[in-house]
Amino acid sequence: MKSIKQRYIILVLFLALPTLLIAQSYKLPDYTSFKLKNGLTVHLMERHSVPVISISTIIPAGAINDGDQAGLADLTSTALKHGTENYTKSQLDESLDFIGANLSTGASKEFSRISAKFASKDKAKVLAILKEIIVNPVFDAGEFSKEKSRLLVGLEQQKESPRSVIGSYFNKLLYGNHVYGNITEGTKTSIEALSVEDVKTFHKNNYIPNNAAISIVGDFSSKEMKKEISKLFKNWKKGGSTISKLGTTKITPVNENRVLLVNKEDAKETTFYIGSSGISRNNTDFIAIDVINTLFGGRFTSMLNNELRINSGLTYGARSRFSTLKSGGSFYISTFTASKTTEAAIDKTIEVLNTLHNNGIDEKLLTSAKNYVKGQFPPDYETTGQLANLLSQMFWYNFDESFINNFEKNVDNLDLKKANEIIAKYYPKDNLQFVLVGKAADIKSIAEKYGKVKQVEIKEEITSPF
Amino acid sequence: MKKIITVFLLLISLMGYTQMKPDDVQTFTLKNGMKFLIVEDFTIPNANMYLFYKVGSRNEHQGITGLSHFFEHMMFNGAKKYGPKVFDQTMEFNGGANNAYTRNDITAYTNWFPASATEVIFDLEADRISSLTIDPKMVESERGVVLSERSTGLENSPWRNLIQSMEATAFQEHPYHWPVIGYEDDMKNWTQEDLERYFKTYYAPNNCVIVMSGAIKFENIKVLAEKYLEPIPSQPAPPKVNIVEPKQNGERRITVQREVATPYLTIGYKTPEATSEDYYALSILSSILSSGKSSRLYSELVDKQQLATQIFTEYSESFDPSLFYVYTVTNKGVKHEDLENAIYKEIDKIKNDGISEKELQKIKNQKLMEFYNQVETINGKSNNLGTYEVYFGDYKKMFDAPANYNKVTMTDVQNVAKKYFSKSNRTVGVLKTNPNE
Numbered sequence: 095m096k097s098i099k100q101r102y103i104i105l106v107l108f109l110a111l112p113t114l115l116i117a118q119s120y121k122l123p124d125y126t127s128f129k130l131k132n133g134l135t136v137h138l139m140e141r142h143s144v145p146v147i148s149i150s151t152i153i154p155a156g157a158i159n160d161g162d163q164a165g166l167a168d169l170t171s172t173a174l175k176h177g178t179e180n181y182t183k184s185q186l187d188e189s190l191d192f193i194g195a196n197l198s199t200g201a202s203k204e205f206s207r208i209s210a211k212f213a214s215k216d217k218a219k220v221l222a223i224l225k226e227i228i229v230n231p232v233f234d235a236g237e238f239s240k241e242k243s244r245l246l247v248g249l250e251q252q253k254e255s256p257r258s259v260i261g262s263y264f265n266k267l268l269y270g271n272h273v274y275g276n277i278t279e280g281t282k283t284s285i286e287a288l289s290v291e292d293v294k295t296f297h298k299n300n301y302i303p304n305n306a307a308i309s310i311v312g313d314f315s316s317k318e319m320k321k322e323i324s325k326l327f328k329n330w331k332k333g334g335s336t337i338s339k340l341g342t343t344k345i346t347p348v349n350e351n352r353v354l355l356v357n358k359e360d361a362k363e364t365t366f367y368i369g370s371s372g373i374s375r376n377n378t379d380f381i382a383i384d385v386i387n388t389l390f391g392g393r394f395t396s397m398l399n400n401e402l403r404i405n406s407g408l409t410y411g412a413r414s415r416f417s418t419l420k421s422g423g424s425f426y427i428s429t430f431t432a433s434k435t436t437e438a439a440i441d442k443t444i445e446v447l448n449t450l451h452n453n454g455i456d457e458k459l460l461t462s463a464k465n466y467v468k469g470q471f472p473p474d475y476e477t478t479g480q481l482a483n484l485l486s487q488m489f490w491y492n493f494d495e496s497f498i499n500n501f502e503k504n505v506d507n508l509d510l511k512k513a514n515e516i517i518a519k520y521y522p523k524d525n526l527q528f529v530l531v532g533k534a535a536d537i538k539s540i541a542e543k544y545g546k547v548k549q550v551e552i553k554e555e556i557t558s559p560f
Numbered sequence: 561m562k563k564i565i566t567v568f569l570l571l572i573s574l575m576g577y578t579q580m581k582p583d584d585v586q587t588f589t590l591k592n593g594m595k596f597l598i599v600e601d602f603t604i605p606n607a608n609m610y611l612f613y614k615v616g617s618r619n620e621h622q623g624i625t626g627l628s629h630f631f632e633h634m635m636f637n638g639a640k641k642y643g644p645k646v647f648d649q650t651m652e653f654n655g656g657a658n659n660a661y662t663r664n665d666i667t668a669y670t671n672w673f674p675a676s677a678t679e680v681i682f683d684l685e686a687d688r689i690s691s692l693t694i695d696p697k698m699v700e701s702e703r704g705v706v707l708s709e710r711s712t713g714l715e716n717s718p719w720r721n722l723i724q725s726m727e728a729t730a731f732q733e734h735p736y737h738w739p740v741i742g743y744e745d746d747m748k749n750w751t752q753e754d755l756e757r758y759f760k761t762y763y764a765p766n767n768c769v770i771v772m773s774g775a776i777k778f779e780n781i782k783v784l785a786e787k788y789l790e791p792i793p794s795q796p797a798p799p800k801v802n803i804v805e806p807k808q809n810g811e812r813r814i815t816v817q818r819e820v821a822t823p824y825l826t827i828g829y830k831t832p833e834a835t836s837e838d839y840y841a842l843s844i845l846s847s848i849l850s851s852g853k854s855s856r857l858y859s860e861l862v863d864k865q866q867l868a869t870q871i872f873t874e875y876s877e878s879f880d881p882s883l884f885y886v887y888t889v890t891n892k893g894v895k896h897e898d899l900e901n902a903i904y905k906e907i908d909k910i911k912n913d914g915i916s917e918k919e920l921q922k923i924k925n926q927k928l929m930e931f932y933n934q935v936e937t938i939n940g941k942s943n944n945l946g947t948y949e950v951y952f953g954d955y956k957k958m959f960d961a962p963a964n965y966n967k968v969t970m971t972d973v974q975n976v977a978k979k980y981f982s983k984s985n986r987t988v989g990v991l992k993t994n995p996n997e
Contacts, residue, residue, distance in 0.1 A: 096633060096660040120605060143603065144580075144936050146929070184854065191852035192922045194929035213929060240866060247869045247892050250821035255716040360819055363708075363715045393657065395648045404645065407704020410712055430712050462653040469655020469674040472604035477936045 120472045122498040125485065126316055130324060132332040133304025137485040138319050139311040141478055147217055147312030148478035149210040149224065150486040155300035156204040158273035158340045163288060165280015167201040167300070169245065170293045174199050174208065176237035178226035183237055186223060195220050199227070201278060204341060204420055205490060206300075211479055214313035218322075225326045228301060238290040245285055252279075253552050256358060256365035256430070256531035262556060264367045264529045267354050268424055270559040273340045281555040302333030309485035312478040341421040345371065348525045351545025354560050357534035358552045364436040364532035368443055369426030370522035375418040375491040379516060381504045383416055386516050389463045390414055390450055391427060401446050402429055408439045416520075420491060425522065433533055437540045444526075444544075451523055454514040464505050471501060580935045582959045585945060586778045590785060592794040593766030597945050597955055598781050599773040601938050607774025609681055610942040611669040612950045615762035617740045618664050618801055618879060624754050626742015629662040630706055631758050635669065636660075637698040640691035644698050647684055654680045662740055665879040666950055672939065675775035679784060686788035689763060694755045703747065710741045718824050718991050719887065722816050726989030729814045730828045730883060734805035764795035771946040771955075773938040805830075805881065812987040815995045822869070823896040823992035827886040827903065830985050834877035834951040840964045841972040842884060842980070846875040847923040848915055848973065849886075849906070854922075856906050857886075866891055867899045877951040883987075884980065896990055907981045914974035927965045934958075 125139035160166045175197070177183040190197050195212035197220070208228060212220045252258045262277050269275030280288075308327075310319060348370065373383060384392075391398040391414025402412035412429035427447070431439035475481055475498065488494060528544055530537060531552065541547045548560050580599075589595045616628050636658075638644035651658055656673030671681050713720045724739045731737040741747075772781060808830050832838055849857045850873040857871045871888040886903060890896045934940045948958040957964075 096636060096658070144932050146932050146936070184859070187853040187859070191854040192918070192925060194922075194926035196929075211929075211933075213925075213932070240863070243866070243892070244862070244869050247821060247889075251869075251889070254718055254820055257712075257716045361715065363711055365715075393652055395645070395652055400645075403705055405701065407701035408708070410705055410709040430715075431708065432711060462649070465655040466652045466657070469606070469677070470657055470672070472606050472674075473672060473937070473939070476604050476938070 120475075120498070120502070122475070122484075122495040123481070125311075126320075128320065130303065130327055132328070132330055133306075134327055134330065135307035135489055136320070136323050137307065137309040137489070138314075138316045139309075139481055139485065140314065140316055141311055141481065142313050144478075145214045145313045146478055147212060147214050147220075147310060147314055148482040149208075149220075149308065149310050150479075150482035151208040151224070151228065151308045152306060152486045152490055153206045153208070153228070153301055154204075154305040154338060155206045155296070156201055157276040157278040158204055159296075159300055159338060160276050163292060164277050164284035165245075166288060166292060166296050167206055168278050168280065169241070169285070169288060170296045170300075171199040171201045171206040171208070172241060173233050173238055173293050174227040174231045176241070177232050177234045179230040179232060180226055181223065183234065186227070189219065189223065193219065197223065197227075203274060203276070203278060207486070209479070209482070217314060221322060221326060229327070229330045231297065233290050233294050233297070235290045238293065242285060242288065245280075246282060249279065249282055249285065256356075256361065256363075256552075259552070260356075260365055260367055260428075260529055260531050263354055263356055263531070264369065264426060264527070265424065266556055267352065267527050267529060267560050268348070268369065268371065270346055272343060272345045274345065274419060274422060275559065277556060281557070283555060283557070299333070303327065303330045304332050307486060307489040309482045309489070311482040311485070341419065345422050347371065348527060351524065351526050351528070352560070353528040353530065353541045353545045353547045355534055355538060355541045355547055355549045356529065356531040356552050357549060358531055359533065361433065361531065361533045363430050363432055364439070364530055364537055365430040366440065366531070367426045367428050367529045368440070368447075368526055369424055370525060370527055372416045372423035372425035373418060373520060374420060374422050376420070376493070377418070379520070380418070381501065382508045382512060382516050383520055385460075385463045385467055385505060385508055386455070386513060386520075387414060387416060388467055389455055389459055390521070393466060397446050397450060398427060398429070398443065401442055402431075402439060406438075406442065408435050408442065412443070425520070433536045436530070436532065436537045437543070440528075440540070440544065447521065447523075450517055450521060454517060455510070457510055460508070460510055460513055464508065468502055468505055580941070582956050585955060588782055588785075590765065590790045592790060592792055593764075594785075594789055594792075595769045595949075596781065596785055597769070597771040597949065598776070598778050599771075599938070599941050599945070600776060600778060601773055601941070602775045604938070605675055605775050606938065607673060607675040607678060607772060607776045608939055608942050609671040609685065610771045610946050611685065612769045612771070612946045613667045613669075613762060614665070614767050614950060615667055615758075615798070616663050616665045617738060617742070618735045619762065619798065620735060620738070620742075622738070622743075623746060624750060625738045625746040626706070626740070627746075627750055627754055627758055628667055629740050629742065630702070630747070630750060631755065632660045632662045632667050632669075633702050633706060634694060634699070634755060635688055635692065637702060638693050638695055639688040640693060641687040642684060643693075644695060647688065650680065651684060656681060664736055664740060664882075668943075668946065670939075670943075678776055678781075682784045682788040686792065689765065689768075689789070690792045692759055692763070694752060694759070696752060699750075699752065699755065703750075706741070707744070707747055710744065710747065713741065718818050718820050719826075721818060722824050722826055722989050722991040723885075725814050725816050726826050726828055726987055727883070729812045729989070730808070730830065730987035731805055734803050734880060735801065736805070736880070736882060760795065761798050764798075765789065765792050766794040767798060769946060769949050771942040771949070773941045773945075801880070808987075809984055811983050814987070814989045816989065816991040817993070817995045818991055819993045820991060822890040822892055822894075823990055825888050825890065825896055825900060825991075826989045827900075828883035828987045828989075829980050830881060831875060831884040831980050832881050833879055835953060838976050838979070839877075841968045841976040842875050844920070844923045844927075844965060844968050845910070845973050845976055846873045846884065847926060848910070848919055849873045851923065851926060856910070857888075857903065860906055861888070861899065861902055865902060867894050867902050877947065879951065896992065900988065907977065910974060910977045911981060914970050917970060920968070920970055920973065924965055928962055931962055
C-alpha cells in the first residue's frame with residue numbers, strides 16, 4: 095500500500111472531520127423529515143439506482159452516559175442483538191443472515207448507533223427486527239455472560255496492538271475526569287463488574303425516542319415508508335425530555351507539557367500522539383479548519399507526511415486530526431517510527447508544528463488545499479450508507495443541508511488572512527500532550543526531553559486520569 | 561430444482577434494476593496493447609482511473625522479494641515531466657487523490673478526482689508510465705518508508721507474522737512462499753538495476769488494464785488515451801512464472817512465538833486459482849463456514865462451545881493455486897488443540913452430511929447483496945471490473961457472478977469440501993506466548 099489514509103478515514107468516519115468537498119455544484123439529494131408524537135425524528139431520502147436501503151439510528155446513549163461503569167453503553171448496544179420479545183438470538187441471526195442483511199450496533203463517546211443495510215425487497219422484515227431490538231430487547235442472561243467473557247479476552251488482545259489502544263490513553267490524558275475521557279469499550283475491572291441488570295437499566299433509561307433519530311436512505315417510497323415507520327415506532331414510550339448535559343461540563347485546560355509513556359516490553363517501534371484540545375463540531379470555523387488541516391496533516395503531501403515520510407523515510411505515514419464532539423474535541427498528530435528513530439521523529443514533528451506557526455501558508459498551498467477538499471467531497475456522500483450517516487450527523491450535531499450545499503462556497507471564501515488566523519487560533523503551540531507507546535527502557539530518557547513523564551505499563555488498565 | 565430456477569429469474573430481474581449491465585461497460589484497446597474499460601456514471605461529478613499491472617510478488621525471486629511493492633512506491637517518486645513529489649502535488653492541486661496496492665499477482669494504482677481534472681490525470685500517468693526516473697536519493701528514503709510499513713504491520717497485529725510463517729510452510733517452491741512486503745534483508749539490498757529492469761519488463765502498456773468510471777464520456781476518454789498513452793511503445797511479454805507448487809502430500813505444522821493473550825491459529829488448505837471450475841463452490845463454502853453469526857463455525861465454536869473468540873475463513877481469487885484460509889483466536893482457558901479439532905469436526909460434518917438447501921440459499925442471497933455493494937460506488941465498479949478482468953480473464957464475469965453462484969448445488973459444495981479439506985492438504989500455524997508448552 096502506498097499509504098494508509100483510507101483506513102484512517104474509515105476509522106473516524108463518524109467522529110472526526112470527514113475529508114470534505116468538491117466540485118461543480120454537488121447538492122444533497124432531497125429528503126423529508128418528520129417527528130412522531132413520542133419525539134422520534136425520522137429522515138427519509140429516496141435513492142433508486144441500486145435496490146438497497148441503509149438505515150442509521152442514533153440513540154443518545156454513549157460512553158458519556160456510562161457513569162462509573164465504563165463500557166456499559168457499548169455492551170448494552172451489543173446486547174441488543176441477544177434476543178427480543180419476539181425473536182430468540184438465533185432467530186435474529188438466522189433471519190438477518192438469510193437475506194444477506196447487515197445490522198450492526200455499537201456505542202461511541204456520545205451516542206449509540208444501530209445501522210442496517212439490506213435489499214429493498216426485505217424492508218418489512220428488517221424494519222420489524224430493527225424495531226424489536228431497539229424497543230423490546232430481553233437481554234438474556236446466558237448470552238450476556240458469553241458476550242462479557244469474549245469482550246474481556248478482546249480487551250486483553252487489544253493491548254497487542256499499540257495503534258488500537260493509544261487513542262484511549264490520549265483521551266484520558268487530555269480530558270482527565272471529563273466524560274469525554276470515558277473509555278468506550280471499558281476496562282477489565284469495569285466490565286467484570288457489569289451485570290445483565292445493569293444493561294437492562296441502562297437501556298430503560300437511555301433508549302428513548304425523544305432525542306433519537308432514524309435516517310433511512312435508499313430504494314423505497316417515502317410516502318409508504320412514513321406510514322410504516324410511524325406505525326412501527328408509535329408505541330415506543332417517551333422518556334424524560336431533557337437531553338443529557340454531561341458533555342457540556344467544562345474541560346479542564348492543560349497548562350504544561352505532559353508525556354504519558356506506555357511501556358510495551360516487546361515493542362520495536364514507538365507509536366505516538368502529540369496533541370492538545372480541539373474544537374466542537376458546531377465550531378463556525380469547522381470548514382476552514384478542515385482546509386488548513388488538509389495542508390498540515392490531512393493528505394499525502396501534507397507538511398507532516400512530507401517531512402516525516404517523504405523527505406526522511408522515518409515513518410510510513412504521519413497525520414493530524416481534529417476529532418470533534420458536541421461540546422469539545424481534540425487535536426492530535428499521529429505517527430510511528432522505529433524505536434531507534436524516536437527522538438528524530440518527535441523532534442521533526444514539533445519542528446513541523448513550529449513551521450506552521452512561524453511561516454504560515456501561502457496562496458498557492460491554500461488554493462491547492464481548497465481544490466483538494468472540494469474534489470474529494472462528493473465521494474463521501476455517494477452511497478445510501480454514507481448519506482444515512484450524514485443525516486444522523488446532521489441530527490446529532492444540529493446542522494442542515496447548507497453544510498453540503500454551501501460547502502464549496504464556504505471553502506472558496508477562505509482567504510489567506512483568515513487561514514493564518516485559523517492557524518494561530520486553533521493549532522497548539524505549547525502545553526502539548528504526548529502519548530508514547532513503546533519500549534520504555536529504550537525511550538524513557540528521550541521522553542523526558544518533552545515534558546513531565548508519567549510511565550505506565552500497557553498490561554495495566556487505565557483506572558484514573560494521569 | 562424448481563426453487564432454484566425461480567430464484568435465478570429473480571436475480572436476473574433484480575440485476576436489470578441496478579442499471580449496471582454488461583453493456584454499460586465500453587471497451588477499447590490501444591495499438592500498444594493497453595486495454596480500457598469505461599463506465600459512464602454521472603451520479604456524482606467525480607471520476608476515477610484504476611490501473612492494473614499484471615505484476616506482483618509472484619514475479620519475484622529470492623534476492624528481490626518485496627520489489628513489486630517497493631516499485632509501487634517508486635511510481636510516485638518522479639518522472640521526466642513531473643519530478644519527485646510533483647506527481648502528488650499536481651494531482652492534489654487539481655482536486656485528486658490517489659493510492660495503490662500490491663498483491664501476490666497484481667499491482668493496482670487508483671486515482672480519484674473531480675471529472676474536470678481528467679486530462680491532468682492522463683498527463684500524469686502517461687509521464688510516469690513512459691519515462692519514470694529512478695532517483696537513487698528517492699530510492700534510499702523510500703526504502704525507509706517500506707521498512708516502516710513492514711515493521712508497523714508486524715508491530716500491530718500478530719496475524720501478519722503467523723500468516724507469513726504459515727504461507728512459507730505451505731508453499732515450498734512457488735513464489736507465494738514469501739510475503740508481498742518482502743524479506744527485511746532483501747528490502748535493504750534492492751539495487752538500481754533491479755528497479756530499472758522491473759520497470760522495463762512489467763510496466764509496459766501491454767501488461768496493463770485501465771478501468772475508469774464516473775462523470776466521463778467514452779469518446780473523450782478514447783481521444784485522451786490515444787493522445788497520451790498510445791505513443792508509449794509496447795514491450796515483449798513478461799517472462800512466464802513456471803514454478804508449479806508440487807502437490808502437498810502430508811500435513812505441515814509451524815509454531816510462532818509472540819506474547820499474546822491467547823493463542824492464534826490459522827489453517828491453510830491448498831485450493832485452486834480463480835479460473836477453476838471449483839471457484840464458486842469454494843467461495844460459497846467459505847461463506848457457509850464463517851459468514852455471519854448463523855454460520856457453521858461462528859455459531860458452533862464461538863457461540864455454543866465458546867472455544868474461540870473470533871473465527872473467519874477466506875478464499876479469494878488468485879492467478880495460481882493458493883490457499884483456503886481459516887483464522888481463529890482461542891478463548892481464555894481453552895487449549896488451542898481442542899479448538900483445532902473442533903474445526904475439523906465441523907468440516908467433517910460438511911464432508912459427510914453436506915449442507916442444507918436453506919444454507920445454500922442464504923449464501924446466494926448474501927452474494928447478491930455483495931454484488932450490490934460492489935456496484936454502489938464508482939470506485940467499487942472500477943475496482944471490481946478490473947479485478948474480474950485480470951483474475952478471471954474477462955470483466956463480464958463480474959456480471960455473471962450472481963448466476964455462477966446460483967448454479968452451485970448442495971452436492972457441489974459437499975464435493976469441494978471432500979476434495980480439498982483433507983489432512984494431508986493442510987498447513988497449520990499456531991502463534992502463542994510459550995511455544996514449549
